[in-house]
Amino acid sequence: MSTLLKNATLLPCTTGMPVIEGGYLLVENGRISAVGSGDPPAGAGAEVIDLGGDILMPGMVNPHCHIPMTLFRGLGEDVDDRLFRYVLPMERKFVSPEMVRVGTALGAWESIAGGVTTIADMYYHETEVGRVLDTAGLRAVVGQTIADFDPPDHTTIDEGFDLTEALAAEFSGHPRIHASIAPHAPYSTDIPVMARVAHWGADHPNVPVQIHLAEMSTEMAWAEKTHGCRPVEVVDRAGLLTPGLIAAHCLYLNDAEIARLAEAGVRVAHNARSNAKAGRGIAPVAALREAGIPVGIATDGPMSGNTLDLFSQFGPVSMFAKLRGQSRAPMPAVDVIAMATREGAEVLGLGGEIGTLEAGKAADLIRISTAAPRMQPIYDIYATLVFAAMPDDVQDVMVAGQWLMRDRQVRTLERAKVLRDAGQIAARFRAEMVEIDRAREVGQ
């Protein structure tokens, strides 16, 4: 039950972001019991693994995702109205517990293979998401979406709360899977629903709340038209700007709103690639972090961001900050890795459990090879991770002391079955796209 990892380039991702050459880390009963450099402790009976100088760092935290949407990945790419043309009708028709299980398994495989060990999700039939992520061995915050647009798994808000209650009951006390409630967005839950979530949340202090916030120009227009204010104020009037609220996107914020979010204890999931792919804009990440708001690096759903590893996000996160700052200096590489680990854990309220490699924390960690020629030379290991490393460089992944991947082989999911199941559902989606396009042609 104990494993000693030695001879690592150890990145504990603690304050100051030290780099420990020749580092060791001892895992006992799913937790880190010792970490340091020099002679490792004599772990009686521990399996000893020599990492040969490979990078050992905390597993990465993806604080915003719609993981079952792997099955929509690349569907209608570049079509500006694809949401209304394809996605919403197809979600209504096809989203089922089976579809959610299949899509989650595909996304779990990819997340593990890319070094992500914790995912905050929000989708439908979320109990199914939690079950699959549990089987995969991942850590997760699984959020049942509640919305008023007749979503696939509930026709009334009451039903949405019922699903959330069932989710919370199923995972109560689970060591890795944490239930969450996810009012979709201000424009799709409006003040009465958000206020109800706020009250419900007060009675369920261990169930984090997730929401999409200040993401779209249409959302700004809706808030102005409906309430004569901006989306942050709508959420504030509902009483939902509560400590620990996980707000995704946060593109359109002014200084006063940033100060209000900081004061309220809100945390932010930054979806750089998804926001940019949609042509929406660049979130004010530097200002948010300067205000003391933890900001994590998120993939968004794979229909929006395509991939589920954080390496694909590092370039955009870094570049957008430098473009906003018109300098090479903003968002140094070391900050990007801090956000992908420690800060992402703080966003999810899991900073005491994961996010750094320290004695006492859960053993959620990844090993990354630097053998690829594109990774060489290395002058700054954080710059290498941000600008040269790719998901395929991740060799091993451990969550709570369990190896989920060794030597690039995922152990908790059956790859062939995952791909076969996904292929069958994708075939149905393809046929439906043909029907939708045909109906559009007839209608025009």
Add this chain to the structure above:
Amino acid sequence: MSTLLKNATLLPCTTGMPVIEGGYLLVENGRISAVGSGDPPAGAGAEVIDLGGDILMPGMVNPHCHIPMTLFRGLGEDVDDRLFRYVLPMERKFVSPEMVRVGTALGAWESIAGGVTTIADMYYHETEVGRVLDTAGLRAVVGQTIADFDPPDHTTIDEGFDLTEALAAEFSGHPRIHASIAPHAPYSTDIPVMARVAHWGADHPNVPVQIHLAEMSTEMAWAEKTHGCRPVEVVDRAGLLTPGLIAAHCLYLNDAEIARLAEAGVRVAHNARSNAKAGRGIAPVAALREAGIPVGIATDGPMSGNTLDLFSQFGPVSMFAKLRGQSRAPMPAVDVIAMATREGAEVLGLGGEIGTLEAGKAADLIRISTAAPRMQPIYDIYATLVFAAMPDDVQDVMVAGQWLMRDRQVRTLERAKVLRDAGQIAARFRAEMVEIDRAREVGQ
């Protein structure tokens, strides 16, 4: 001497960007002799390779690079004045034929492994670059840099031309390596040197000219102060806006300048990631292409862009266009792949030889696996290539009928030696950085 590739998802990258399922391609004597779908021709004695549905597409074209700078990759990342603090002093001290050979070999390995088959380079001791790229089996346009800032390999402009003459003589008539002359930038070659290049170029019609243009705000200020105009007009006054000029960057252009570049027959190398990492801005790619200017997707040197594959550029190229256009629609994925292949070849004046898979063209091609779970499902193969594929998905690479890589094993370079040589030079660079930082501390 002949190879039949069959059962491919064939992307010839010809006009209309067709997708041919169950495609075949016959290579004879280094050239494509047949391409199509259905029953392949009975190639007498041809080696037959079943691609199992993998993607077969043209090798990618990287139209702007400083390949030996792999050795500077990640050095001083995030340091805004790293050019003057580290790079220029270190180039002056360390750039030698040996350093150029070692850095080029490292970059050649990475380029092949990432699916790039043609590179336009500009650096110093460029004959050495050409020799190493020749040995690696790549196709290249190798540009001898000429500049007035006392660069590492020439102290006078006359010497710069001497180096270029030697380069052109060495590769005259070479089937894959094409000599080029590369005046560094308006501010470092000014009008007399650029005019001399224009005259020299008129006598050497097969030697393309490369230049950095409209890249930096300091360049804009220099042009205004020195000539009372903008950089494009400085180059125009020198007579260097000639057909086939390869202009890298082109960030700061107004509509009149775009029209002038189009009229002159200039082509553009777009360095999205490098420009953004430096906080400089986003080139007006849509306007350039609408004006009829071919625009290729380039990596820039690995000190600026870090990686040398084009997959790392696809996200930025696409996202920046969508951000500029504030919509999901601009720069569809199919255009990104067209730019990475056919259009990149046109930028280098090689459109008749490479860039598409058509009978008669050189057999420069790559095979890409879609087996990785992150590549699935596939609704639009171009979206998959742009937003999910990564360099490690490239399986096989052929240039002029020669396999440079099979099953991810590069055949023309010795990986261990490439990494060992690079490591030795990087150690010298690291020691020099310590010295530079120490001297700065003493000076402060």
